[in-house]
Amino acid sequence: MRPESPVCPSLVAWGNAWLVGHVGLDEAADHVESAGGPTVAGEVPLRKYLANLRAGGLRELRLALPAPGDPLGLSGPASFNSAAIDAGQAVIAVLDDGNLGLVPAPDRRGSSYVGVRLDVHDSGPVRHDLPSLAEAERELSDAIRAATEALASVEGPAKDRPELGRQGGELAPGYPARAHRVSTLATRLAAVLRHADERGLTTGQIAARGAALRELDRAVRRALVAAHHAIFEPLRNH
Numbered sequence: 001m002r003p004e005s006p007v008c009p010s011l012v013a014w015g016n017a018w019l020v021g022h023v024g025l026d027e028a029a030d031h032v033e034s035a036g037g038p039t040v041a042g043e044v045p046l047r048k049y050l051a052n053l054r055a056g057g058l059r060e061l062r063l064a065l066p067a068p069g070d071p072l073g074l075s076g077p078a079s080f081n082s083a084a085i086d087a088g089q090a091v092i093a094v095l096d097d098g099n100l101g102l103v104p105a106p107d108r109r110g111s112s113y114v115g116v117r118l119d120v121h122d123s124g125p126v127r128h129d130l131p132s133l134a135e136a137e138r139e140l141s142d143a144i145r146a147a148t149e150a151l152a153s154v155e156g157p158a159k160d161r162p163e164l165g166r167q168g169g170e171l172a173p174g175y176p177a178r179a180h181r182v183s184t185l186a187t188r189l190a191a192v193l194r195h196a197d198e199r200g201l202t203t204g205q206i207a208a209r210g211a212a213l214r215e216l217d218r219a220v221r222r223a224l225v226a227a228h229h230a231i232f233e234p235l236r237n238h
Helices: 006-019 023-035 046-055 078-088 133-152 177-195 203-236
Strands: 039-041 058-064 090-095 098-105 114-124
Touching: 006 023, 006 046, 006 090, 006 098, 006 203, 023 039, 023 046, 023 114, 039 046, 039 098, 058 203, 078 090, 078 098, 078 114, 090 114, 098 177, 133 177, 133 203, 177 203
Parallel strands: 039 114
Antiparallel strands: 058 090, 090 098, 098 114
């Protein structure tokens, strides 16, 4: 499963909107499956699996967007962390009596069937060092300014400077406007980072560009995680 696949962000956004009561289970599952195709957890269809989780005390879905050296959103165990880092994404289902980690992988059964399989792992406790939405937005703004300054001094082919996309990053109903704004911007920046190309640059230019883009990548992932958790922030502040 490619890290840029929207399956985990979609599951967290629409799953949380369902848990809070803004959408129904069928609507949430439809949006998740529109992102990646028919989805199963283990061998259980997504709708039934989510219903079973809720009956078992599901309180929240949390997003992990780790990268090598930065296990953002993960708290172990090692087998879950490793699988999530390989996939570039995961979902943590927060239950009354423990947490489960869901890691997506392509599900190909037969020549024409293509969907998503969520491999189920035990997961550690929720991490409390993740940024709030306001903190993540400030970090993203700072990283954009720093990257712009660094890249402005790096001459390279014009085709190496992709434009921001126009769409993507939309959350589910019930999320605050600020979360929608941050998620949309971070998603567009993530698309730019995926298409960044170092062809035609000197070794020194590559080093300068790489450092700037790594910092921006970290800020983008943190912003996306914060935005997808923001539906619960007003509840926690009361």
